[in-house]
Amino acid sequence: MERIDLGRGIKVAPVCLGAMNFGTTTDKKSSYAVLDAYIERGGNFIDTSNNYAHWAGTGDESETLLGEYLKERKNRDKLVIATKVGFDRHGEGAGLKKEQIEYWIDESLRKLGCDYIDIYYAHTDDANTPLEETMSAFDKLVRKGKVKMLGGSNYDTWRFERANNVARDINGYPFEIMQQRYAYLYAKPECAPKYAFNEYVTRERLRYLAANNVPLVAYSCLARGGFENPERLPADLIAGERLEFARNMAKEKGVSTSALIVAYYANVYRIGGPRIIPLFSSSSPEHFIENLGGLDIALTDEELAALKNA
Ligand SMILES: NC(=O)c1ccc[n+]([C@@H]2O[C@H](COP(=O)([O-])OP(=O)(O)OC[C@H]3O[C@@H](n4cnc5c(N)ncnc54)[C@H](OP(=O)(O)O)[C@@H]3O)[C@@H](O)[C@H]2O)c1
Numbered sequence: 001m002e003r004i005d006l007g008r009g010i011k012v013a014p015v016c017l018g019a020m021n022f023g024t025t026t027d028k029k030s031s032y033a034v035l036d037a038y039i040e041r042g043g044n045f046i047d048t049s050n051n052y053a054h055w056a057g058t059g060d061e062s063e064t065l066l067g068e069y070l071k072e073r074k075n076r077d078k079l080v081i082a083t084k085v086g087f088d089r090h091g092e093g094a095g096l097k098k099e100q101i102e103y104w105i106d107e108s109l110r111k112l113g114c115d116y117i118d119i120y121y122a123h124t125d126d127a128n129t130p131l132e133e134t135m136s137a138f139d140k141l142v143r144k145g146k147v148k149m150l151g152g153s154n155y156d157t158w159r160f161e162r163a164n165n166v167a168r169d170i171n172g173y174p175f176e177i178m179q180q181r182y183a184y185l186y187a188k189p190e191c192a193p194k195y196a197f198n199e200y201v202t203r204e205r206l207r208y209l210a211a212n213n214v215p216l217v218a219y220s221c222l223a224r225g226g227f228e229n230p231e232r233l234p235a236d237l238i239a240g241e242r243l244e245f246a247r248n249m250a251k252e253k254g255v256s257t258s259a260l261i262v263a264y265y266a267n268v269y270r271i272g273g274p275r276i277i278p279l280f281s282s283s284s285p286e287h288f289i290e291n292l293g294g295l296d297i298a299l300t301d302e303e304l305a306a307l308k309n310a
Helices: 028-040 061-073 098-112 131-143 157-169 203-212 240-253 257-271 285-296 301-309
Strands: 004-007 010-012 016-018 045-047 080-085 117-122 147-153 175-181 216-219 276-280
Touching: 004 175, 010 080, 016 028, 028 061, 028 285, 061 080, 061 098, 080 098, 098 117, 098 131, 117 131, 117 175, 131 147, 131 157, 157 175, 157 203, 240 257, 240 301, 257 276, 257 285, 257 301, 276 285
Parallel strands: 016 045, 016 276, 045 080, 080 117, 117 147, 147 175, 175 216, 216 276
Antiparallel strands: 004 010
């Protein structure tokens, strides 16, 4: 499998595996089966958080399961581990104050059994803490060697940019990667996101990312399986002609629409889009392997442009 060079010594597979449900709604056996299937096929980029999945447990399960997996498989050095800080977990943990960042990084390192995190994301913006405090606390983690690269998730574009301006002002490390909700389809303008933070990526944000060479790790990028089964498609997405176009192209190529969309994400940089790294998961290897197969689909620049403009 190809590697994308993100800088700071980090080279990642073009698909990231999400571990959000591992250890809660996806049991240990199934979680290990998906992890093994991904890594056997050349994957190395795994996403978790300090609060996964607190709505189905305590919030420690995903990192703890991953820590056990890394120890059992002895493969930590071959993998790129991303985790996050700043979201609520049963009334604790929300915020990006200095003390919170310092506390939660050590908790993540402990649960994962690692002495460094490759990519550490602010999980969501914290409007109640000065950006100087947050970016300075993150900067110190990189300087101490606890973290290799910083990222921002669920930030408005202008706040992401402002955080990075602050980082530059204090001569600190900026956010070098963004994680945001993006599902190829665009959001219905009349539908506000359930939470303000998880706004879908817009065309404007895509242009920002491309112009600034910031890779996008795209979550919810398979629309909950809605590319295959319209009943699963989130109601706040515009399906219409764009989805129809992708479905027809997939049919002509004899592949699933989800796999075709994965191919689109992985290649759109070739026609001037940003580097998009689709982030998805599954409760068993079956769908995951099928979707991962998108990396083997060849798309011409004309096909990419047609998908982009549909
Ligand atoms: N930064 C953030 O705020 C944030 C938010 C949410 C998630 N994330 C990250 O993103 C990762 C992915 O989460 P996600 O919300 O995007 O969801 P996801 O885990 O990718 O789930 C996709 C859903 O689609 C279904 N699916 C996939 N392929 C399918 C197919 N071919 N046919 C039918 N159903 C199919 C899966 O069902 P099956 O299980 O049956 O395959 C699953 O229910 C998480 O693990 C987490 O790491 C980050």
